[in-house]
Amino acid sequence: MSVVTIEGLTKRFDGGTTALEGIELAIAEREFVSLIGPSGCGKSTLLRIIGDLIQPTTGTVRVNGKPAAQARADRDYGIVFQDPVLYDWRTVGRNISLPLELARWNRRRRNERVREMLRLVELTGFEGHYPWQLSGGMQQRVSIARALSFDPALLLMDEPFGALDEMTRERLNLELLRIWEASGSTMVFVTHSIAEAVFLSTRVVVMSPRPGQISDVIAVDLPQPRTAAIREHPRFFELVTRVREALHLGSDLDRKLAAPTAAEAQP
Amino acid sequence: MSTAPVAVQAIPRGTLAGRVGRRALDWVPALAVLVLVFVVWQESIAIFHIKKFLAPQPTAIASTFWTNRHELISAGWFTFQEALGGFAIGSGLALVVAMVLARWRGVGRALMPYMIAANAIPIIAFAPIMNAWFDPFSKGSKMAIAAVLCFFPVLVNTLRGLTSVRPQSIELMRSYAAGEVETFRRVRIPTALPFIFTSLKIATVLAMIGAIVGEYFGGAFTALGVLIDSRSTTFQFKEAWAGIGVACAYGIAFYLAVAIVEWLTLRAVPSTGE
Amino acid sequence: MATIAAEHPAGRRRAAAVRSAAQRAGMLVLVLAVLWGLWEGYRWLWIREGWTWPFVVDSTTMPHIHDILRQLFRNPTSGAGGDILLVQLLHAAWFTAKEALVGFALGASFGFLLGVVLSQFRLLQRGLLPYVVASQTVPILAVAPIVVVYLGSLHVAPWFSVAVIASYLTFFPVTINTLRGLQSTDRAALELMRSYAAGRLSVLWKLRIPAALPYIFSALKVSATASIVGAIIGEAPSSIQEGLGGFIVNFNQYYSLNPENLWATNLIAALLGITFFLAIVIAEAIVVRRAPENIA
Numbered sequence: 086m087s088v089v090t091i092e093g094l095t096k097r098f099d100g101g102t103t104a105l106e107g108i109e110l111a112i113a114e115r116e117f118v119s120l121i122g123p124s125g126c127g128k129s130t131l132l133r134i135i136g137d138l139i140q141p142t143t144g145t146v147r148v149n150g151k152p153a154a155q156a157r158a159d160r161d162y163g164i165v166f167q168d169p170v171l172y173d174w175r176t177v178g179r180n181i182s183l184p185l186e187l188a189r190w191n192r193r194r195r196n197e198r199v200r201e202m203l204r205l206v207e208l209t210g211f212e213g214h215y216p217w218q219l220s221g222g223m224q225q226r227v228s229i230a231r232a233l234s235f236d237p238a239l240l241l242m243d244e245p246f247g248a249l250d251e252m253t254r255e256r257l258n259l260e261l262l263r264i265w266e267a268s269g270s271t272m273v274f275v276t277h278s279i280a281e282a283v284f285l286s287t288r289v290v291v292m293s294p295r296p297g298q299i300s301d302v303i304a305v306d307l308p309q310p311r312t313a314a315i316r317e318h319p320r321f322f323e324l325v326t327r328v329r330e331a332l333h334l335g336s337d338l339d340r341k342l343a344a345p346t347a348a349e350a351q352p
Numbered sequence: 353m354s355t356a357p358v359a360v361q362a363i364p365r366g367t368l369a370g371r372v373g374r375r376a377l378d379w380v381p382a383l384a385v386l387v388l389v390f391v392v393w394q395e396s397i398a399i400f401h402i403k404k405f406l407a408p409q410p411t412a413i414a415s416t417f418w419t420n421r422h423e424l425i426s427a428g429w430f431t432f433q434e435a436l437g438g439f440a441i442g443s444g445l446a447l448v449v450a451m452v453l454a455r456w457r458g459v460g461r462a463l464m465p466y467m468i469a470a471n472a473i474p475i476i477a478f479a480p481i482m483n484a485w486f487d488p489f490s491k492g493s494k495m496a497i498a499a500v501l502c503f504f505p506v507l508v509n510t511l512r513g514l515t516s517v518r519p520q521s522i523e524l525m526r527s528y529a530a531g532e533v534e535t536f537r538r539v540r541i542p543t544a545l546p547f548i549f550t551s552l553k554i555a556t557v558l559a560m561i562g563a564i565v566g567e568y569f570g571g572a573f574t575a576l577g578v579l580i581d582s583r584s585t586t587f588q589f590k591e592a593w594a595g596i597g598v599a600c601a602y603g604i605a606f607y608l609a610v611a612i613v614e615w616l617t618l619r620a621v622p623s624t625g626e
Numbered sequence: 627m628a629t630i631a632a633e634h635p636a637g638r639r640r641a642a643a644v645r646s647a648a649q650r651a652g653m654l655v656l657v658l659a660v661l662w663g664l665w666e667g668y669r670w671l672w673i674r675e676g677w678t679w680p681f682v683v684d685s686t687t688m689p690h691i692h693d694i695l696r697q698l699f700r701n702p703t704s705g706a707g708g709d710i711l712l713v714q715l716l717h718a719a720w721f722t723a724k725e726a727l728v729g730f731a732l733g734a735s736f737g738f739l740l741g742v743v744l745s746q747f748r749l750l751q752r753g754l755l756p757y758v759v760a761s762q763t764v765p766i767l768a769v770a771p772i773v774v775v776y777l778g779s780l781h782v783a784p785w786f787s788v789a790v791i792a793s794y795l796t797f798f799p800v801t802i803n804t805l806r807g808l809q810s811t812d813r814a815a816l817e818l819m820r821s822y823a824a825g826r827l828s829v830l831w832k833l834r835i836p837a838a839l840p841y842i843f844s845a846l847k848v849s850a851t852a853s854i855v856g857a858i859i860g861e862a863p864s865s866i867q868e869g870l871g872g873f874i875v876n877f878n879q880y881y882s883l884n885p886e887n888l889w890a891t892n893l894i895a896a897l898l899g900i901t902f903f904l905a906i907v908i909a910e911a912i913v914v915r916r917a918p919e920n921i922a
Contacts (some may be wrong), residue, residue: 164821170814174836381753472903474855474895480878485681
């Protein structure tokens with residue numbers, strides 16, 4: 086069952102930039118798909134189009150079998166940004182219950198769900214804290230809890246761990262996988278870290294810029310559930326290399342890149 | 353009316369037209385409102401039999417203004433000079449003190465709550481005392497009130513601006529072995545400029561109010577505030593409203609003058625960014 | 627930038643709080659002492675040297691501070707009966723405060739609603755905002771007599787006319803800051819609301835208004851003072867004797883006889899202004915719970 090179906094998608098901004106060109110993508114239930122690519126490849130734009138936060142110029146986007154706009158109205162997805170975007174004037178608990186208030190859940194149901202979510206992200210006991218009392222990693226976990234609070238079929242994440250340090254990032258990657266397993270959602274994850282993309286995903290979609298397009302889709306056949314040890318598995322390094330080469334290929338196609346060394350220096 | 357620092361945002365870049373409104377079309381609603389208000393005012397006085405002597409028709413006020421225009425404009429000029437003098441003295445002093453307090457941060461930080469509290473004092477209540485100190489018929493007494501009214505808002509806002517520099521900018525200057533004066537010139541003052549101009553614009557309004565209300569407690573007969581007050585108490589409301597119109601005109605002109613200086617200055621000074 | 631909540635033993639926290647309160651009290655005493663010293667020092671020096679610039683200094687223009695304070699405990703009206711000045715002034719301050727409070731409440735509510743409406747309808751904003759700004763250049767205090775006479779003809783109590791004047795001075799900062807605050811919402815937070823398919827009203831109530839509260843309170847602090855000024859100055863044309871404005875007009879007439887009276891009145895007026903301001907500061911601390919501000 087396809088959760089996300091994208092056909093013939095193009096996005097042109099006023100001013101002439103073609104952010105996305107001819108995108109075709111199908112994401113099945115319970116998949117973990119990463120979108121990776123250099124700046125300007127349109128991965129964040131693509132994510133936002135799936136979430137109906139930006140409208141495509143041409144093409145169709147269907148989420149959960151409905152048009153993207155309908156999916157948004159029905160709250161079929163949750164979204165996590167790089168910035169946790171927590172409201173300073175609400176406690177952690179009230180931040181998590183925000184979408185539930187908007188969906189008009191009654192108080193008892195809301196409180197129950199908030200407690201459940203806190204347990205899921207392992208922040209039990211922090212319900213009464215304010216966002217600025219928590220570390221960056223904890224704030225991001227609250228943001229994830231909030232996104233999952235209304236049990237969406239789809240979770241969209243835009244470089245959620247980009248602002249965190251490497252150690253916290255690796256730990257949260259494991260956390261995220263556990264949450265993915267427990268919640269049964271489908272994940273679309275934007276990142277510019279190759280290691281992270283390979284570690285987390287079932288498929289990695291490699292994108293290239295100018296115009297933004299999909300240059301390769303790589304299936305990650307590492308065993309599930311992933312553990313920290315996987316990062317040292319030879320197959321892991323093979324896949325990372327494959328992704329890296331796909332990225333270079335994508336950027337080589339772009340003649341506007343100046344010197345070859347610039348392409349070489351790509352992560 | 354005195355003001356504590358209002359949340360200040362950096363002035364947006366762009367041309368005057370860009371700031372005032374993208375197209376002249378933006379002003380149409382405002383003009384429409386103006387015309388509407390005048391028409392309603394003019395007609396409803398007749399329709400609702402509002403006592404003409406209380407709220408005279410705009411046309412009546414206009415003709416009264418025209419008849420007395422020399423007296424009104426020169427009275428306005430007299431009062432405006434008081435406001436201008438007070439503005440210059442109060443703001444000038446405030447800028448100097450702010451720079452001193454920004455240089456010796458400890459003192460500045462310790463005194464900040466007191467300056468904010470001083471800003472909360474109804475200073476206009478001191479107008480009668482200013483009239484006792486200075487000759488009430490002289491411009492000086494009103495300049496003093498206007499100056500005191502301007503002093504604290506400009507001081508508080510300027511100090512905030514001078515001290516709201518990002519620590520990295522200061523560190524950068526230090527890495528260039530730049531002295532305090534250099535740092536002031538190149539970093540603190542440009543950062544503070546939006547704050548300073550915001551407070552100066554507020555100060556123009558305060559200075560005018562200080563001058564006019566000060567005259568309320570006693571002033572020369574050639575002063576606008578005295579004119580408005582005496583016409584009001586003798587129920588010559590047409591003349592009083594005409595006087596108020598002149599006061600508004602001078603006030604708006606004063607405000608716009610500072611706004612123009614702001615635009616010219618901030619165009620030339622690159623934004624230090626947030 | 628956030629820090630992990632750390633636990634301090636309750637005792638240590640209390641000791642720190644007491645210490646900072648003592649420091650602040652000490653600072654207050656120091657500042658008052660310095661001001662007292664500056665006043666008496668200036669006075670002593672100017673009288674000694676006979677300087678007349680910027681103004682002549684004698685016991686009329688600059689009474690001793692202790693004379694001013696002593697006057698507070700004397701009866702200003704000669705003859706038997708009547709309270710000491712301090713008590714009379716406190717009654718007057720209370721009277722004026724009530725006018726100011728009503729004006730503040732009216733002005734702040736109106737200002738807030740106007741700000742919300744203007745933020746939601748761009749056309750109205752473009753049509754009305756210039757006049758909202760221009761309204762502040764009208765010296766309302768000069769219009770005061772007209773307002774009082776007009777409202778009087780509608781059988782409105784004089785004190786309410788004063789409250790109306792106070793509300794006029796109050797509404798502008800609140801409108802401007804409410805508008806600015808509502809428009810300053812973080813883009814990402816708005817996107818988030820969009821992802822929840824939240825309606826306009828929900829976004830307003832749950833996001834824009836709470837985010838605008840710091841701006842609104844900043845304006846309320848300004849307005850608090852403005853409403854006091856409006857009340858004091860508005861009392862004179864209304865011939866109100868019981869308020870601070872009335873006292874000021876009264877004592878102004880007999881200034882040369884008893885300068886301490888006027889100074890004492892101004893002192894109480896200043897304290898009234900500061901008290902009102904502090905009340906808002908406390909209200910802000912309760913209502914607006916944000917990250918503690920780092921003032922560099």
